[in-house]
Amino acid sequence: MAETKMNVQLIAHTQLSPHFWKELRQDCEEIFDKVIMKEISEGQAVALTAIRTCYSANKPTEIVAKEGAKYFGSKASDGGAGTDADRLFRHIFASKHTSTLEHISFTFAIEGVSRALLAQLTRHRVGFSFSVQSQRYVRMGSDDRSGGFDYVVPDSVKGSTVKEALFRAAMRSHQEDYDALRSQGVPAEDARAVLPNAAATNLVMTANLTALLSFYSKRKPGKGAQKEITELAEALRREVVAVEPWTSQFFEEV
Template identity: 85%
Template sequence: MKAQLIAHTQLSEKFYDSFDELDSVGNYDFNYLSQFDTTEGKLVALTAIRTCYSANKPTEIVAKEGAKYFGSKASDGGEGTDADRLFRHIVRSGHSSTLEHISFTFAIEGVSRALLAQLTRHRVGFSFSVQSQRYVRMGSDDKIGGFDYVLPDSVKGSTVKEALFRAAMRAHQEDYDALRSQGVPAEDARAVLPNAAATNLVMTANLTALLSFYSKRKKGRGAQAEITELAEALRREVVAVEPWTDQFFEEV
C-alpha cells in the first residue's frame, strides 16, 4: 500500500498578496505574514471561522484579525496561539463545517477491492477516481501482466495459509484468462476477480470528512487491518503539511 498526498488547499495569489496590503490597524505592511508561524490551511480555517462571527469581510479577516489570533498565545492556556485555541473550540463545539474548506488529494496505490468497498462508504466530503477493471485489462498477457493482490495479515507468515491463498489467486487469474481467450469482454470477465485484487485510486477529501473517517477506521475501533493502515497513512500525510491538525486526529 502507498498513500501519498499530491495536492492540498492553497491560497490564490491574489488573496495571498492582499495580506501585505493592509495590517491590523489599516497600514500597509509588505511583510505581514512573515512574522507569523502559520500554514495556508490555518489561514483558510481562520477566514472561514471568523466569517461566521466577524463584521469584517472574508477578504479582510486575515489582514485585520491575523495579528490578534496568530500573534498571541492561546487564551485558554493550551498550546499554540489564539488561532489554535479558536480551532480547538470550533472542533470541540461541533462547528467543524468550517474546516470543510480545507481539502487534500491523495494517490492511493495497491489497496484491495475489499478496502475500496469499505472506503467508498464514506461518501460525504469524499471524491473518488478509481482504476477500472472494465477498461484496464487484467489478463496475464495484457500490459498489466495479470492482476496484483493484497495478502491479508492473517495469512502472512504461515506457509500453509499463504500457499492456499496464492493458489486461489492463481485460479482466479486462470479463470479470467480463460474467459478472455473465449472472447468474453473484460467488463464481464472481471466478475471472477477476487476482493483481494489490488487497485489504485485518487481520492480527495476535506478535513472534516477525514477526521470523521479516521474516528471510525483508526486502530482500536474494530476496523479491518488494511483500512486501519490506510487511515494512519492519510493522517501522516495531512499532519506533515498541516501540523496543527494532529491534535484533532488524536481526539476523535
C-alpha cells in the first residue's frame, strides 16, 4: 500500500490505413509528401475527408487526393491563421458540425487515479470507452501480488502534518479491514466494499475528438471541477495536442 500519482499516456490514435497511403501516393504525390513530412497530420486528412464528404461530389477515398491541394495548399480564405483547411476546421467547430470530428479517436493509458475520479469520469459516456482495473479480480490484500491498494492523496490534505497523518491512518485502517475480511474467507468481490474512494485504479480509455472537447469544456480548470479531474483534463489535452497540434485552438475555445 502506497501513495501514487497520476500518469497519462497516449498509446494509440487515428492513423491512415496502408491502402489509403498507397492510393494517396498514386493519386497525389504532393499531398502524400506533406503527410509524410508531417506538414499535414493524419488526423487532418481524416477530418478533411469526413467534412468534405458531406458537401462534395467526390467519393470519400478521393477527397484528400483531389481536394487536398486546394485546402492544404492555400492560405486561409477567412484571413485567419494557417491554410484553408484550418479555416474549414474553424468553420466546422464554430457551426457545431462537430460530428465530423468524431472520426478521430485517441486511446490513453490512465494510471494512478482515484476511484472518486473514476466515478466522475465515467459519467461521460457518449464517445467514450473504458476498460478499468477490477477490484473483484485484482486482489488488494497486503500479502497479495498488489501489495495492498495504492491511494491518491488530495491536494487539500497535502502539506499539513495533522491532515496527512489522519488521512494515512484512515488508509491503513481500510487496508487492515480488507485484510481481516479476506482472512475470514470473504471473497475479494465483497471485501472491496470497505476500500475507500481514494483507492487508486488504472484504466484504458478511448474517446473521439468531439467527446474529448466536450469533456474538457466541463472539467478544465476554472469550471468548478475537483482538482484531480482538472489535472486529468489538462493531461488529456496535452497528449492530444502533441500529436494533432491543429486541435489546440478548439481546446482553448470550448
